[in-house]
Amino acid sequence: MNWEVVIGLETHVELATKTKIFCSCTTAFGGDPNTHVCPVCTGMPGSLPVMNKKVLEYAAKASLALNCDVTQYCKFDRKNYFYPDLPKAYQVSQLYLPIGRNGKVPIQVGSEEKVIRIHELHMEEDAGKLVHDNWIDQTRADYNRCGVPLIEIVTEPDFRSGDEVIAYLEKLRSTLEYLGVSDCKMQEGSLRCDVNLSVRPQGSTELGTRTEMKNLNSFKAISRAIAYEARRQEELIEMDHKRVIQETRRWDDNKDATISMRSKENAQDYRYFPEPDIPPMELTDSYLDSLRASMPEMAPAKRERYQREWGLSEKDAALLTDTRAMAAYFEDTVAAGAAPKQASDWIQGEVLRELKEKSLDIKQVVFAPEALAHLIDLVRQGKLNRNTAVKVFRAVFDDNGDIDAYVKAHGLEQVNDTGLVEQVVSDVLAANPQSVADYKAGKKKASGFLMGQCMKALKGKGDPKVVSQTLNKKLAEL
Amino acid sequence: MKITTELVDYVSVLSRLKLPEEEKVKMAGELEQIIGYMDILNRLDTSDIEPMSHTFPVKNVLREDVVEDFGGRAALLSNAPAHDDTAFLVPKTVD
Numbered sequence: 001m002n003w004e005v006v007i008g009l010e011t012h013v014e015l016a017t018k019t020k021i022f023c024s025c026t027t028a029f030g031g032d033p034n035t036h037v038c039p040v041c042t043g044m045p046g047s048l049p050v051m052n053k054k055v056l057e058y059a060a061k062a063s064l065a066l067n068c069d070v071t072q073y074c075k076f077d078r079k080n081y082f083y084p085d086l087p088k089a090y091q092v093s094q095l096y097l098p099i100g101r102n103g104k105v106p107i108q109v110g111s112e113e114k115v116i117r118i119h120e121l122h123m124e125e126d127a128g129k130l131v132h133d134n135w136i137d138q139t140r141a142d143y144n145r146c147g148v149p150l151i152e153i154v155t156e157p158d159f160r161s162g163d164e165v166i167a168y169l170e171k172l173r174s175t176l177e178y179l180g181v182s183d184c185k186m187q188e189g190s191l192r193c194d195v196n197l198s199v200r201p202q203g204s205t206e207l208g209t210r211t212e213m214k215n216l217n218s219f220k221a222i223s224r225a226i227a228y229e230a231r232r233q234e235e236l237i238e239m240d241h242k243r244v245i246q247e248t249r250r251w252d253d254n255k256d257a258t259i260s261m262r263s264k265e266n267a268q269d270y271r272y273f274p275e276p277d278i279p280p281m282e283l284t285d286s287y288l289d290s291l292r293a294s295m296p297e298m299a300p301a302k303r304e305r306y307q308r309e310w311g312l313s314e315k316d317a318a319l320l321t322d323t324r325a326m327a328a329y330f331e332d333t334v335a336a337g338a339a340p341k342q343a344s345d346w347i348q349g350e351v352l353r354e355l356k357e358k359s360l361d362i363k364q365v366v367f368a369p370e371a372l373a374h375l376i377d378l379v380r381q382g383k384l385n386r387n388t389a390v391k392v393f394r395a396v397f398d399d400n401g402d403i404d405a406y407v408k409a410h411g412l413e414q415v416n417d418t419g420l421v422e423q424v425v426s427d428v429l430a431a432n433p434q435s436v437a438d439y440k441a442g443k444k445k446a447s448g449f450l451m452g453q454c455m456k457a458l459k460g461k462g463d464p465k466v467v468s469q470t471l472n473k474k475l476a477e478l
Numbered sequence: 479m480k481i482t483t484e485l486v487d488y489v490s491v492l493s494r495l496k497l498p499e500e501e502k503v504k505m506a507g508e509l510e511q512i513i514g515y516m517d518i519l520n521r522l523d524t525s526d527i528e529p530m531s532h533t534f535p536v537k538n539v540l541r542e543d544v545v546e547d548f549g550g551r552a553a554l555l556s557n558a559p560a561h562d563d564t565a566f567l568v569p570k571t572v573d
Contacts, residue, residue, distance in 0.1 A: 017543050024546035033564040034555065038548035044557060054543035075531055082494045084568040130571055140565035269492060274531035279539045 001238060002202040005230040006210075007159035007195060011172065012150050013182045014126065014190035015058045020147035021125050022049030022092065022278070027149075029188065033142035041147035043088035049277055055149040056099075058181035059123045060283055061291050062151055063100030065175050065298070066118055072283045074099050076123070076275035084141050085127035093152075095272045098122035099283075105155075105175075107167040116168050117156040126150050151181075157196065157207065162226040166219050169193065174299045178324045186218055193222060198244065199233045208233070209244040213258055215251045225251040229258050302327055310340035319348055325362045329369055336373035342380070346372060350393050366400045367393075374403055385463055388412050412461060418470070421454075421462060425470045428453045429478070439475060447475065479517070481510040 020027055023040035039047040063070050074097050078090040103118025128146040132139045153172065159165050173184040173191060184191045193216050198208035213229060216222045229249070236242050249258040297305075299321040306317035320330045329351075333343040351372070355362060375393060378384040384392065384407065396406055407413060428450060429436055439446040454467050483502045486509065490497050497505060548554075551564070560567040 019543050019545050024541070024544065025548065026545045034551050034566070037551070037554060039554065042554050044554070050539060050541045052543055053540040056540065080492075082492075084566075084571060087566075130568075131565075132570060136567075137570055138560070138567045139569065139571045140562070141568055142565055271492070276532065279532055279534070279536045281540075282537045 003199045003230070003234045004202045004204070005160060005197060005199050005226070006157050006207060007165055007197050007226065008157035008210075009153075009155045009159070009165065009168070010194040010196070011153045011169070012192045012194075013062075013153065013172075013176060013184065015055055015149040015151060016180065016182050017052055017054045017058065017149055019052055019054075021052050021055050021123070021149035022147055025147065031144050033140065034144065036144040037146070041087075042143050043086075049092070051278055051281065052149065055123060056281060056283075057291065058149075058179075059099050059121070059151050060288065061179050061295065062153075062176060062181050063103070063121050064288065064292060065179055065295065066100065066103040066105055066121065066153070066172075068100030068103035068118055068121055070283060070288060071097050071099050071101065072285075072288075073097065073280060074283065075280040076278045077272045078275050079124075079270045079272055081270055083127075084139065085130055085146075087128070087141070087143060087146065091125060091127065092275050092278070093124035094122035096274070103153075105168060105171055107164060107171055109161070109163050109167050114158075114164065116158045116164075119154045119156050121151055121153045124150050124152060157198075157210075162223045165195070165222060165226060169219065169222070174322070178296055178298050180296075180324070189217075192216075195222065195226060195229075197226065197229050197233070199230055199237070209246050211244065211246065211258075212248045213251055214248060214261070217253070221251055221253055224256065225258060228256065232258065296324065299324075299327070306340070310334070312340060312344055316344050316348065320344060323362065329362055329365070332369035333372050333376075336370040338373040338376040339380070342376045343372070346376060346393075350390060354394075354397050365397075367397045368400055371396070371400060371403060378403070378407070382463060383407075383413055385461065387464075388460060411459075418466065421458070421466055421470050422474075424457045424462075425454055425467070425474050428457060429474060436475070436478065440478070447471065450475075479510070479513045481506045481513060485509075 014027075017027060019025060020041055023038050025036045025038050025041055028036065034042075040049050060070060075094070076092050077095040079093045079095070080090040082089050098120040100118070100121030103121065105116045105118060107114055107116055126145050126148040128141055128143040130139050130141055155168070159168065169191075176182045177184050182190055186192075195213040195216060196210045197213065198210035200206060200208045211229065211233070213225050216225055233244050236244060248261045250261050251258050302321045303314070303317040306312045306320065307314060312320070319326075321327045326347075330343055330347055333347065334340050338346075351362075351365070351367075354360070355365070372393075375384075375389055379386055379389045392403060392406055392412065395401065396403055432450060432453060435446045435449050439450070451464075451468060451471055454471060455462055455464070458467065483506050486497065486502045486505050490502075555561040555564075555566065558566045
């Protein structure tokens with residue numbers, strides 16, 4: 001039988017605010033246990049939560065960017081459950097009036113375009129961290145993460161493959177990163193994803209029983225978990241003639257398998273009710289208009305513009321717009337006078353290599369786009385040859401050193417004195433009669449050796465084009 | 479609405495409460511009285527009244543995103559039944 005896999009996603013994204021959702025504690029990562037806490041986020045009786053303005057702004061911006069209908073009268077609800085990762089015994093979340101509904105996210109897989117529908121986008125607070133201590137056989141609760149603002153984005157079951165899921169998550173990551181509402185770092189847990197998956201015979205319109213997979217910490221884990229779980233369900237039905245049980249399963253990256261998380265408490269009864277401590281929020285038309293006006297140009301628009309205005313290839317445009325910071329670096333380099341194609345080549349070649357070698361983020365780079373533009377200009381003017389320019393780049397990249405001073409101090413200006421080049425070429429030919437003879441005998445490779453000798457004699461500062469022309473001319477004359 | 483001892487059991491599991499048998503019976507009776515009052519309220523026609531979640535007509539109570547360090551870990555920990563120098567201690571949790 002041919003099976004179709006049906007997937008829906010619940011994605012939690014940590015918002016990049018300075019403080020928690022309902023109190024003024026820092027959201028900074030790490031910290032000694034229980035040092036980023038106060039009476040509000042530890043749920044002390046009598047404390048009063050107050051909503052963070054930025055959280056509302058970021059959640060509304062995300063809703064708009066994902067083409068949701070924004071709920072203009074919006075409020076919080078309590079989701080009640082007993083587990084010590086939440087000291088209040090409830091999580092403040094949104095059930096009845098989530099901030100965003102009915103969104104649409106266009107994705108592309110290969111040449112196929114498709115729209116993923118967003119069921120809802122809601123705001124909520126993160127939970128704390130529990131670490132079990134075997135020595136004392138008790139669990140330590142650290143509430144530093146408790147109250148960090150999250151948005152949860154729930155899709156309709158619109159995915160039919162792992163590739164579609166990855167394309168959606170890439171799009172989501174790019175959108176939220178461009179908006180500046182989250183840094184979306186999966187490895188640091190600021191983007192977390194639960195996968196709801198079921199299978200059904202091809203052509204069927206009924207949904208099968210689904211399982212929920214948790215603990216997916218990378219795009220690779222998501223792809224593999226989807227492939228595994230779809231096969232597990234198909235085999236269960238087809239080979240064993242059994243039914244899929246609706247349950248939560250944990251992905252184990254080492255075992256390459258999903259494992260049932262048998263919970264003693266089957267009752268998922270959260271007894272939601274309106275949160276009385278936080279007054280409702282009204283998002284006026286003018287407020288939403290101001291948010292729309294403040295939204296940056298997003299990746300797809302930039303990609304299109306780079307190709308149309310600057311003639312870059314689709315591949316180059318995609319690479320340069322991967323993150324907003326990368327696109328800004330590129331655009332700043334162009335704004336400082338570099339030709340877009342040259343700026344693109346340098347960033348994708350030299351800059352990316354430095355980032356990779358030094359495990360840096362483009363945001364951490366101190367080498368200024370203006371300096372890169374200047375370096376590109378020196379090559380264009382013929383004052384530096386390309387190879388020397390790369391050497392200079394590497395020398396000044398870490399501290400944004402003065403390019404002109406470095407070039408001068410190391411005597412790296414390109415030799416454009418044609419008289420000198422002619423002299424050097426003549427000397428090299430005279431000193432290497434064997435290679436010249438080889439060349440004359442038809443060994444064209446010998447010219448490469450002679451070229452190398454010429455560049456060496458010029459201490460690498462010759463313009464390769466001029467040297468090669470002079471060499472060829474002289475060889476032809478011999 | 480009839481409140482059975484089974485329903486009391488269910489609610490006590492959700493609330494992490496252990497009730498002795500005789501208390502369950504007592505609880506069922508009391509809960510039934512309370513829920514019964516809702517039946518009285520339900521007799522009112524509220525079809526043209528918008529549901530209300532808050533009693534005060536306030537909205538958009540928001541604060542600026544500025545960090546303030548509370549800095550009183552020891553004071554917070556001292557409110558808990560069990561703690562060590564840095565953390566709250568709770569019975570072993572099973573994932």
